[in-house]
Amino acid sequence: MLETLPTTNIFAILIVIAGIFLLGYFAWKTLITSNYFQKGINLYQQKDYSGAEAEFRKVISINSTNDVVRLFLGDVLYQQDKIAEATELFQEVIRRSPKNPEAYLRLANVLMQQNQPEAAKNNLQTAQALFQKRQPEKAKKVAQLLEKINAKSS
Incomplete structure (x- = not known):
């Protein structure tokens, strides 16, 4: 029983690390998407429609839904x-x-x-x-x- 304890701990640590990595990835992706979206809104309000189009297309390329x-x-x-x-x-x-x-x-x-x-x-x-x-x-x-x-x- 003592032999499986270190393996279990390593497995748990790997799961936690993977979870932290995924959270970081999704936080980064959300931040990037949000920045593109806000830039698109600002350009739209300034009537720079081609610039806004480019920013909104970037958002869709990251988050197609x-x-x-x-x-x-x-x-x-x-x-x-x-x-x-x-x-x-x-x-x-x-x-x-x-x-x-x-x-x-x-x-x-x-x-x-x-x-x-x-x-x-x-x-x-x-x-x-x-x-x-x-x-x-x-x-x-x-x-x-x-x-x-x-x-x-x-």
């Missing part, structure tokens, strides 16, 4: 008149996360600009229903927007 960054990237692409790419990104977020009302809202905006009011209304209705559960004030704003669209088409 971040839908918030995809939405911002879609906004940046839209501002650069890269409509097809922006549309694809918003649709991708909807496919990945069908309960994300922001994606439907942004897609509706693009569709309105492309003179596709029916498709835009469908996306706005979906956004409104999703906002209703968690953000009723936003749902009211979307409802007002829908009323304006319906009034124009009447």
